[in-house]
Amino acid sequence: AQSVTQPDIHITVSEGASLELRCNYSYGATPYLFWYVQSPGQGLQLLLKYFSGDTLVQGIKGFEAEFKRSQSSFNLRKPSVHWSDAAEYFCAVSLGNNDMRFGAGTRLTVKP
């Protein structure tokens, strides 16, 4: 079955530490890939997207993600986390038919 998996429900990191949030997908073809962030009480905001080309993509707020076809993964990274990065992060995939499917989300807590 087609699916998007975010293995980590909750991650806690110290401010200034590096961050990696995992995302794996299970689709027959290479999908379009997205990361969104959701602050409490808000809708989702796009961080970055991958359609084709360079497999390392840069996004807003200092985030980047790397597409690895062999691992069916699209992990999100940030070299140094800020307290304002505390939020919930969602990986999403689309097969180009505008039917976008989301992972269950990873909640990020940032310790001072």
Next chain:
Amino acid sequence: NAGVTQTPKFRILKIGQSMTLQCTQDMNHNYMYWYRQDPGMGLKLIYYSVGAGITDKGEVPNGYNVSRSTTEDFPLRLELAAPSQTSVYFCASSGELAPLHFGNGTRLTVT
């Protein structure tokens, strides 16, 4: 820029009541979507539309109806509210093969 606007922000319904969640966008996007968000479940697609007059079911359409009479508006109708429909509902819109723009959500409680 208003973007995607959802009303109301909060609503409490009794079992069996009906209501319409409103969604409007001012970006002239052809594609519009309704998702529900439940804790630990991410977002599930209820219905989507690829243009005025065209709608299609998503993953979890049962208990809901939609219409798309204009490009701007995509209301979601609950006819007989059930406790299982307690959730946060998000409307979104997008252009062709483009990221989604989300509204701020409607928190619905059915008791």
